[in-house]
Amino acid sequence: MVRDEHKLKARIRAGIDGAATGLAVLSTVLVVAPLVAIFIYLVYKGASSLNLDFFTKIPKPVGEVGGGMANAIVGSAILLAVGSLIGVPIGIAGGIFLAEFGRGTKLANAVRFTADVLNGVPSIVMGIAIYSLVVVPTHFSGFSGGVALGVMMIPTVCRTTEEMLLMVPHAVREAALALGVPNWRSVLSITVKTASPGIITGCMLAFARVAGETAPLIFTAFGNSNWSTNLNEPMAALPLQIYVYALSPYDDWHRLAWAGALVLIVLILLAVSLVRYVTSRGVLKGAS
Amino acid sequence: MGVGIEVTNLNAWYGTNHTLQDINLNIPANHATALIGPSGCGKSTFVRCLNRMHETNPIARVTGTVRIGDLDIYNDITPVEIRRRVGMVFQRPNPFPTMSVYDNVAAGLKLNGYSNHHVLDEIVERSLKNSALWDEVKDDLKKKSGASLSGGQQQRLCIARALAVDPEVLLMDEPASALDPVSTAKIEDLIFQLKSQYTIVIVTHNMQQAARVAEKTGFFLNGRMVEFDSTHKIFTNPADKRTEDYITGRFG
Numbered sequence: 001m002v003r004d005e006h007k008l009k010a011r012i013r014a015g016i017d018g019a020a021t022g023l024a025v026l027s028t029v030l031v032v033a034p035l036v037a038i039f040i041y042l043v044y045k046g047a048s049s050l051n052l053d054f055f056t057k058i059p060k061p062v063g064e065v066g067g068g069m070a071n072a073i074v075g076s077a078i079l080l081a082v083g084s085l086i087g088v089p090i091g092i093a094g095g096i097f098l099a100e101f102g103r104g105t106k107l108a109n110a111v112r113f114t115a116d117v118l119n120g121v122p123s124i125v126m127g128i129a130i131y132s133l134v135v136v137p138t139h140f141s142g143f144s145g146g147v148a149l150g151v152m153m154i155p156t157v158c159r160t161t162e163e164m165l166l167m168v169p170h171a172v173r174e175a176a177l178a179l180g181v182p183n184w185r186s187v188l189s190i191t192v193k194t195a196s197p198g199i200i201t202g203c204m205l206a207f208a209r210v211a212g213e214t215a216p217l218i219f220t221a222f223g224n225s226n227w228s229t230n231l232n233e234p235m236a237a238l239p240l241q242i243y244v245y246a247l248s249p250y251d252d253w254h255r256l257a258w259a260g261a262l263v264l265i266v267l268i269l270l271a272v273s274l275v276r277y278v279t280s281r282g283v284l285k286g287a288s
Numbered sequence: 289m290g291v292g293i294e295v296t297n298l299n300a301w302y303g304t305n306h307t308l309q310d311i312n313l314n315i316p317a318n319h320a321t322a323l324i325g326p327s328g329c330g331k332s333t334f335v336r337c338l339n340r341m342h343e344t345n346p347i348a349r350v351t352g353t354v355r356i357g358d359l360d361i362y363n364d365i366t367p368v369e370i371r372r373r374v375g376m377v378f379q380r381p382n383p384f385p386t387m388s389v390y391d392n393v394a395a396g397l398k399l400n401g402y403s404n405h406h407v408l409d410e411i412v413e414r415s416l417k418n419s420a421l422w423d424e425v426k427d428d429l430k431k432k433s434g435a436s437l438s439g440g441q442q443q444r445l446c447i448a449r450a451l452a453v454d455p456e457v458l459l460m461d462e463p464a465s466a467l468d469p470v471s472t473a474k475i476e477d478l479i480f481q482l483k484s485q486y487t488i489v490i491v492t493h494n495m496q497q498a499a500r501v502a503e504k505t506g507f508f509l510n511g512r513m514v515e516f517d518s519t520h521k522i523f524t525n526p527a528d529k530r531t532e533d534y535i536t537g538r539f540g
Contacts (some may be wrong), residue, residue: 171382175446178341179396179453180372189399194386 032069042265046258054259059225059241065252069260071227075142075236078229078273079221080211082146087153087210090204092192094154095161095199112162119155124215126152131219142228142235145221152216153206160202164195177236200279204272209266214239238264290487291357291456292317293338298352300333300342303429307333309511311352315504320479320488322498323510324521326534331491334508335459338489339374340367356457370398373485375450379462381442383434383449389416389425391443392434396453419448420478440471447478451486458482460490464497476501495535499523507531 053068060067093113102108121129131149138144168191176186192199210216217223222234223244229235238260245257295314300308308330315321323331336342337350340361354361360372382393391398393412402408412429416422421444425432434445443463450458460479465474479488479501492498498505499519506516507528515522515531528534 005364026523169382171378171380172384174344174378174450175382175384176395177344178371178376178378178398179449180368180370180397181396181399182368185399190395194384195367196386 039265043264046182046255046262049255049259050262054256054263058227059256062250069236069238069241069256069263071224071237072238072241072260073263074229075221075224076211076238076264076267078142078231079145079149079217079235079237080207082143082231083149083153083210084203086147086150087206088157090150091154091157091203091206092161092199094158095165096187096192097241098158098162099165100191107217112159115155115158118151119159119194122215123152123213124137124218127216127219135220140220140222140234141232142221143231145217145235145237146231148216148220149210149213152210152213153203156206156209157199157203159197160205161195164198164202165191167198168194195281200275205274208268208272211271212239212264214243219244238267289456290318290483290485293457293487293489294353294355295338296355298337299350300330300337301349302333302345303347308337311513313506313513313516315487315489317487318484319504320483320490320502321504321506322502323489323491323506323508324493324495324498324534327493329508330509330511332461335376335461335489335491338457338459339371339376341371341376343367348529352415360512372400372453374457374459375453375455376459377443377446377450377461377463380466381439381446383437383442383445385433385435387434388430388466389432389434389437389445390429393448393452395449400453412448415448415452416445418451418482419444420474421445421448426520427446438471439468440474443467443471443475444478447475451482455486457487457489460488462491462493472497493525507534509534 011269054067054070055068055073056070057066057068059069094115098108098112102111127148130144130151134144134147135141156180172194173186173191176190177183182188217237221237221240223240224234224236242257242264243258245253245260248254293313295311295313295315298308298311299306311334323334325331333342338354338356338361342348342350352360353363356370356374359365359370359373361374384395387395390412393415394408397408397411413422413426416425421441424441425437425445434442437445443466447458447463463490464475467475477498479490482488483501490498490502502519504516505519505522507514507526507530509530515526515528519525521527522531523535526535
């Protein structure tokens with residue numbers, strides 16, 4: 001009798017275990033499926049329009065077939081570089097302040113709250129804000145577009161940096177202090193270094209997010225159908241170009257828009273993988 | 289060479305909790321001194337007052353004097369400077385997880401701006417030999433992560449890291465309590481060798497350990513030091529009834 005009961009319980013446990021595993025697998029599939037689906041659809045729609053011209057030529061005037069998005073690819077790269085130069089240092093410095101130097105102070109709470117609100121600001125509003133702050137006193141420019149992207153990166157980088165720093169064990173900080181290392185040095189060389197894989201992930205998340213942003217660029221970088229690598233002039237960007245082409249009435253432009261979307265996603269993947277590869281070489285194996 | 293430690297009327301608080309009360313104690317140079325007592329009696333707080341780690345906790349407070357060598361550590365010197373002279377080994381091994389074995393040992397010097405590679409190489413080798421870890425790690429010093437060593441090796445790595453900055457005093461807060469018996473024996477051997485060059489203060493829960501490694505032993509209870517004498521006297525003929533009760537296992 002007792003034995004049968006044990007057997008029954010074991011069978012129930014095995015059943016629950018199987019069900020839980022099944023649910024986990026199902027969730028994984030549900031998470032990955034949209035990405036795979038989008039990617040396959042993009043390849044299906046866009047790959048046929050990809051050729052050398054796409055990467056080397058600028059857009060042709062309306063009515064002429066062909067042309068490419070070389071200016072938009074380069075423009076996006078420049079805008080993202082400017083955005084990262086602004087967003088990453090400010091975001092990381094803010095995160096270090098929140099986690100290490102300002103912990104528990106009113107200023108830190110205010111900064112944290114501001115970052116969270118900033119994170120929730122719709123990107124079109126960010127575009128309008130940078131328009132009135134930077135574009136109105138000057139003019140449409142690649143620089144203002146970079147500023148808009150940079151400001152959008154700040155809250156994500158800041159909050160992930162803070163959270164990653166707080167995950168560094170207290171024992172590691174104590175070890176540095178007990179060696180007679182000044183606190184600021186210990187924070188920069190030990191705590192930040194220990195948290196760096198997580199901080200880099202945060203930066204990559206912010207980067208990938210703003211790489212596809214269109215709205216903040218409409219009022220700032222403005223777009224440009226000619227070559228422009230001058231930060232002081234309107235600049236083309238892949239998302240802007242896709243937006244304009246997708247809304248146009250021409251089939252040829254629609255195809256180019258699909259190709260542009262595919263290139264954008266592949267370039268983001270490449271950039272993120274490259275940063276991961278370069279930064280992981282410095283980290284030792286076996287480190288947790 | 290080690291220096292002696294002279295503690296006068298030391299009191300310490302965490303918030304309103306008076307964790308150390310009127311401690312007076314002379315710790316001899318170049319000997320090992322053990323501190324024993326039940327959990328929460330203030331031994332760890334006491335050693336943390338000797339390198340001013342106590343005050344890294346924002347609610348902590350200290351009064352009294354601690355003289356290490358000829359320095360009054362609460363008046364003559366900054367916390368950062370005193371921690372270079374008074375090394376510390378913690379209960380749980382805490383190597384820097386993203387650093388190699390080499391960088392772990394060199395960390396104290398490098399982070400203070402020291403960068404002469406020949407001298408660093410020499411100091412790392414000497415420190416690892418002094419902590420009896422050299423033979424186990426010498427082949428891939430710069431490739432192996434400190435975190436990939438076993439627990440006992442990590443603790444010896446932490447000892448090497450503390451020795452590399454050439455301290456006069458070494459504080460050890462239950463250095464073997466998270467280790468297996470073989471690793472514990474290695475750490476004890478090490479203490480035995482090191483005490484000719486450094487003044488060692490070791491907190492331990494293990495009374496046999498105190499008896500094996502230390503010349504002097506202090507017994508703490510409820511934030512007070514009940515008795516401080518030669519280890520032999522404490523374990524064979526303690527003057528205080530409470531010490532006797534503790535070492536014979538009647539409480540604690």
